Amino acid sequence: xxxxxxxxxxxxxxxxxxxNPITGLLERIDKGASxxxxxxxxxxxxxxxxxxxxxxxxxxxxxxNYICVAxxxxxxxxxxxxxxxSWNGMKxxxxxxxxxxxxxxxxxxxxxxxxxxxxxTFSYTMAFWDWNRWQQExxxxxxxxxxxxxxxxxxxxxxxxxxxxxxxTKAEINSFIAGPAFVAWWAMGNLEGWGxxxxxxxxxxxxxxxxKILDRMKAYGMRPVFPGYAGMVPHNAGKKLHLDIAELPLWxxxxxxxxxxxxxxxxQKIASMYYQEQEKLFGKADFYSMDPFHESGQTGSMDLAxxxxxxxxxxxxxxxxxxxxAQGWQENPREAMMKxxxxxxxxxxxxxxxKLSGWYPGKYRKSGFGQHDWLFCMLLNFGGRVxxxxxxxxxxxxxxxxxxxxxxAHLKGIGLTPEGIxxxxxxxxxxxxxxxxxxxxxxxxxxxxYVFARYGVRDRTIQKAWKLLADGIYNCPASxxxxxxxxxxxxxxxxxxSFQVSSWSRMQNYYDPASTEEAARLMLxxxxxxxGNNNFEYDLVDIVRQALADHARIVYNRxxxxxxxxxxxxxxxxxxxxxxxxxxxxxxxxxxxxxxVGTWIQSARKLGATPEEKDLxxxxxxxxxxxxxxxxxxxxxxxxxxxxxxxxxxxRDFYYPRWKAYLRMLGNVMxxxxxxxxxxxxxxxxxxxxxxxxxxxxxxxxxDVAKGVFVxxxxxY
Numbered sequence: 054x055x056x057x058x059x060x061x062x063x064x065x066x067x068x069x070x071x072x073n074p075i076t077g078l079l080e081r082i083d084k085g086a087s088x089x090x091x092x093x094x095x096x097x098x099x100x101x102x103x104x105x106x107x108x109x110x111x112x113x114x115x116x117x118n119y120i121c122v123a124x125x126x127x128x129x130x131x132x133x134x135x136x137x138x139s140w141n142g143m144k145x146x147x148x149x150x151x152x153x154x155x156x157x158x159x160x161x162x163x164x165x166x167x168x169x170x171x172x173x174t175f176s177y178t179m180a181f182w183d184w185n186r187w188q189q190e191x192x193x194x195x196x197x198x199x200x201x202x203x204x205x206x207x208x209x210x211x212x213x214x215x216x217x218x219x220x221x222t223k224a225e226i227n228s229f230i231a232g233p234a235f236v237a238w239w240a241m242g243n244l245e246g247w248g249x250x251x252x253x254x255x256x257x258x259x260x261x262x263x264x265k266i267l268d269r270m271k272a273y274g275m276r277p278v279f280p281g282y283a284g285m286v287p288h289n290a291g292k293k294l295h296l297d298i299a300e301l302p303l304w305x306x307x308x309x310x311x312x313x314x315x316x317x318x319x320x321q322k323i324a325s326m327y328y329q330e331q332e333k334l335f336g337k338a339d340f341y342s343m344d345p346f347h348e349s350g351q352t353g354s355m356d357l358a359x360x361x362x363x364x365x366x367x368x369x370x371x372x373x374x375x376x377x378x379a380q381g382w383q384e385n386p387r388e389a390m391m392k393x394x395x396x397x398x399x400x401x402x403x404x405x406x407x408k409l410s411g412w413y414p415g416k417y418r419k420s421g422f423g424q425h426d427w428l429f430c431m432l433l434n435f436g437g438r439v440x441x442x443x444x445x446x447x448x449x450x451x452x453x454x455x456x457x458x459x460x461x462a463h464l465k466g467i468g469l470t471p472e473g474i475x476x477x478x479x480x481x482x483x484x485x486x487x488x489x490x491x492x493x494x495x496x497x498x499x500x501x502x503y504v505f506a507r508y509g510v511r512d513r514t515i516q517k518a519w520k521l522l523a524d525g526i527y528n529c530p531a532s533x534x535x536x537x538x539x540x541x542x543x544x545x546x547x548x549x550x551s552f553q554v555s556s557w558s559r560m561q562n563y564y565d566p567a568s569t570e571e572a573a574r575l576m577l578x579x580x581x582x583x584x585g586n587n588n589f590e591y592d593l594v595d596i597v598r599q600a601l602a603d604h605a606r607i608v609y610n611r612x613x614x615x616x617x618x619x620x621x622x623x624x625x626x627x628x629x630x631x632x633x634x635x636x637x638x639x640x641x642x643x644x645x646x647x648x649x650v651g652t653w654i655q656s657a658r659k660l661g662a663t664p665e666e667k668d669l670x671x672x673x674x675x676x677x678x679x680x681x682x683x684x685x686x687x688x689x690x691x692x693x694x695x696x697x698x699x700x701x702x703x704x705r706d707f708y709y710p711r712w713k714a715y716l717r718m719l720g721n722v723m724x725x726x727x728x729x730x731x732x733x734x735x736x737x738x739x740x741x742x743x744x745x746x747x748x749x750x751x752x753x754x755x756x757d758v759a760k761g762v763f764v765x766x767x768x769x770y
Contacts, residue, residue, distance in 0.1 A: 074119055074272045078192050079126070082138065083147045090114055092122055101165055103489075105129050106157040110150055119274045120167075123195035124489070128160070132502060135509030138196060139478040141591040141647055143189045162488040166466030168278070168378075168402060168428050169194055170203035172342075173472035176237035176677070177437030177696055181656040181670065184265050191269045197485040199469075202270060203342060204277035205240055207263025207334060210256050211280075214330040219294060219323070221287070227251055229287045229310070233657070234673035241344060242285045244307035247682065248673050254662045260334060267335055278378050281341030282327040283364050284313040284320065294319070299355045301346070305690030306682065312345065312355065315363030324367035332371070340400070341368050342378045344385060357389035365394055376400050380470075381411035381427065388418070391425060396463075401427040404470045407448045409531075412461055421460035429455050430468035431484045433537070436555055436696040437473020439648070440538025441569070441599045443480040443527035445496055453493040473696075475647060476538070476595075479503060479527065496523060507588050518575035518596070525568035526599065533563045541602035541699045542609050543635050543708050546733060547715030549613055556691035566603035570767065573600035577763055577770040580756045590755040594645050597759045598638060601766055602699065605634045616719050624723065628716040635709050637762045642701035644755040650702035651747030653678070668744060675741045679707065684734050693734070702747045707740045 079086040091113040103116040103125030112129055116122040130136040133152045136145045182190075187206075194202055209230050216226045231239035232248020233255070239245065270277050288311050291298040296319055298311040313320050343364055346355075368375050377394070379386040381403040391399055401422045403411040406429040412421045421427070429452060433442065455461040467488055469481060482503060500523045505511050529535055536559050545551040553560040573596045576589075583589040608631045615624035642648035657674040661667030676682075678700075681692035711733070718729050763770050 074195070074269075075122055075126070078123060078195060081188070081192060082143070083145055086147050089147060089151050090126065094118065094122065098161075100161045100163055102159060102161040103128065104157060104159040105133075105154045107154045112151050112154060118200075119272075120195055120198060120200045123273070124198040125160075127196035128158075128489075129154070131506035135505050137478075137482075137507045137588055138193070139482075139588070140193070140475040141478070141645075142587045143192060160489040161491075164464070164466040164488040166201050166400070166428060167198050167485075167488065168201045168203070168430070168466065168468030168470070169199040171380075171404070171432070171470045171472055172203070172205065172237040172241050173437075174237075174474060175203075175205055175240075176234055177473040178475060180234045180236070180677075181653070181660055181674065183656075183660070184262055186656075187262065187266050188269065191266065191273070191275075194270075194275070195273050197481070198488065199485075200273075200275050201340065201466075201468075202275055202277055204263075204266060204270065205236070205280050206266050207259045208240055208280050209236065209251065210260045210263070210334055211327065211331045213256055214333075215323075215327050216287070218326055218330070221293075224250075225287070232673045233660075233670055234677040238304075238307075239310075240280055242283075242301075242310050242312070242346075243304040245288060245310055247307065248676075252662075252666050252669070254666065258660065263335060276339045278340040278342050279331065279335065279338040281343040281364070281368050281377065282324040283343035283345045284315065284324075284360065285310045286313050286323070287311070303690075305692050306686035307690070314355065315360045316356065320363055321367055321370075324364075325370065328367070328371045337372050337375075339372065339374065340376050340378050341371075342380075343368075344380050344382075345390070346385060346387065357387050358393055361390035361392075361394055365398060369398075378402060380404055381422065381430075388423075392423070394425070396424045397426065399425045400465070401425055402430050402468050402470060403427050404430050404468075405432040406455070407431050407433070407444045407451060408534075409447075409451055412455065412464075413451075413458070414460055422463065424463065426463045426465045427461075428466045428468040429461075429464060430470040431480070432470050432472070433480055434471040434473045434476065435537035435558065437475075438538045438540060438555065438697060439476060439598075439699040440540055440602075441477065441522065441526045441595065442529065442535075442538040443477060443483075444529045445480075445483065445523055445527050447529070447531055448480075448483065448487075449493060449496060452487050472537075479507075482506075507592070508583065508586055510583075512579060512582075514575050514579045518572040521568045521572040521575075522596070525564040525572075529563050533561045534559045535561050535563065539564075539599070539603075540697075541638075542606040543602060543638060543704060543712070544694065544697045544699055546694070547712055547731075549616070551609065554697050555695045556693070557695075566600075566607065569596065569600045569603050573597045573763060574767075574770045577760055580760065584754070584756050591645060591647065593759050594641060594648065594755050597763055598641060598648070598699070601634060601638050601641070601762065604766055605631060605638075608634060612716070616723065619723060621720075621723050624720065628720070632709065632713055632716070634766055635704060635712065637765055638699070639701050639704040639709070640753070641758055641762045642699070642704070643752045644758045646749050646751055648700050649747070649749055649751070650678075650698065650700040652749040653698070653700070654747050655749045671744060672742065675743075678703070679741055680734060680737045687734055703740075706745075707737070711736055 075092050076087045091108045091111050093115040096117050101121050103121045106113045114122050114125040116125055213226055227250030228246045235248040288308055290296050297314040297317040300311050301309045378400050381401045500519050501516050504515055504519050540554040540560055544554045576593050612627040615627055646652045654674050657670040658667040661670050678696050678698045680687040681695055687693040722728050
């Protein structure tokens with residue numbers, strides 16, 4: 054194992070890159086695209102800006118840094134060329150001669166910090182990404198103005214080396230560091246070891262990947278946020294290392310790592326060792342992310358003021374100019390911990406600003422974040438769940454309110470902090486444009502422009518469909534406390550009162566399901582015209598998927614009413630229709646790789662070097678999206694199906710049999726047999742432990758299958 058440690062410390066992984074990162078970006082979008090643009094980096098005032106103009110037959114994009122130039126390129130592609138680059142497609146065929154910029158267009162912003170990612174994203178979405186997928190994501194960041202991304206890839210290697218120096222054995226280290234699909238909650242101090250033990254090759258791979266990611270981010274001029282040291286130690290560190298530790302309560306049934314008391318004389322020593330190991334592998338950072346007591350509820354015997362000072366002091370020894378970044382979530386950051394910290398040294402990510410969470414006087418705080426800087430963030434997605442969702446009106450209202458509200462005086466930028474990505478691109482496009490739009494604008498006008506950017510056409514039928522969505526499912530009101538996408542009844546735990554799927558989703562009925570049905574019907578009515586349009590086909594499948602899920606909820610409620618009315622004939626008919634809708638949904642989702650469980654599982658298996666490693670990674674992938682944890686964590690801790698996915702394959706092979714068994718049981722009750730008490734955890738384990746193959750390749754035409762599915766579900770379109 055010492056050889057592995059030495060290898061992790063010393064090896065370098067060269068990355069081939071273009072001297073100018075914008076050239077590489079454009080060439081990855083479309084070969085030869087860099088020859089169609091003139092790029093100029095020019096300081097022009099104190100604000101970040103980009104400017105579009107014409108230079109012969111080329112488009113000139115000027116900005117004060119590479120990120121602003123990339124943002125300008127994205128703006129041009131969307132609003133002049135009708136080309137939208139998103140997670141479902143980062144390549145495009147540009148016209149031979151680009152549409153001209155007839156009048157120079159300039160956008161500026163005083164919001165210079167534009168943050169991206171949540172610890173959870175690294176597990177719910179990014180757990181099994183390779184360099185190719187990461188390269189696309191970093192390009193996406195640049196195009197959307199992100200200059201401050203969270204970067205935790207390779208953090209396992211830092212801790213491996215740290216714990217090795219502290220005298221922990223390989224087995225002890227691997228019982229502490231979590232597996233690939235659960236790294237996020239280990240890094241936040243919520244659990245130890247779940248999903249592991251990791252093979253030696255995992256650490257080598259993560260170090261190589263982490264270095265490539267860091268090099269590309271820095272080439273763009275991004276300033277990555279590294280995980281800092283806030284006192285986390287293995288739960289047995291008190292006895293093993295004779296440390297004064299604070300033990301925290303269980304997290305969803307899991308034993309948490311302990312927290313080293315800041316007054317312990319070893320705190321600064323271990324913190325220094327941590328930063329030394331991090332610097333050997335990845336260098337120093339200007340920002341360090343630390344969240345003591347994340348979702349702990351309690352802080353044990355910890356002196357919060359002393360903890361804040363000790364954490365800050367250890368960070369400042371590494372880089373005197375560094376800033377501590379903390380997540381504003383529930384009670385965190387604790388006021389007692391941050392009150393004595395100097396302004397400018399502490400930056401709060403207000404994770405869910407679209408709901409007026411931390412910065413606005415309310416439940417957790419009376420005066421925002423006091424003298425400390427903060428970022429207006431949008432959380433949007435919980436658990437990486439599939440579903441249309443947004444708070445368009447609230448987002449616009451609250452962002453422009455924050456620009457003038459006294460409690461928001463220290464606003465420094467924006468952030469995207471979703472638990473999972475690769476869904477609802479419209480909301481991320483809206484959010485990342487806000488810093489560049491000084492005045493509040495009309496939502497529907499913006500949506501119409503988005504539709505042009507997304508599909509390259511101005512079609513009134515499509516605009517009408519999107520207006521229904523923008524005023525309906527994408528407009529969750531302030532009166533609703535829903536968190537994350539509107540969940541599918543297909544994934545709900547079968548019962549006579551099935552509604553939400555995941556714990557804590559707070560899902561509510563805030564829109565008319567007829568609106569998603571009508572939006573799907575409108576999209577289908579013009580679908581033949583846009584066959585082959587990648588963005589249109591993705592959205593068509595997603596919107597029809599939502600319409601089917603909403604319709605199935607109505608059919609489910611009819612089925613329950615049939616059962617309670619003891620109407621066996623209607624029960625048989627409605628329960629059969631419900632199950633048929635579920636299978637129709639599965640076939641629809643099979644037409645896009647983004648909605649296939651095979652894409653997730655194959656990406657996991659691909660990373661394994663041996664059959665045993667492939668099986669471990671596949672188990673990580675499967676368990677996360679179904680039961681999440683062990684029996685205690687899943688049931689008593691509430692984690693069961695927190696990260697559920699309405700995906701092809703898992704619908705057919707897991708959710709369909711579960712619903713079929715439950716509906717059969719209800720039928721038996723109507724025949725005079727006793728009501729059973731299904732063990733849903735036991736029902737899930739066989740699928741979680743299986744290794745049957747799921748392909749990532751699509752089956753069928755999205756347009757043709759969507760039309761056929763919709764007709765079978767609704768009668769016509």
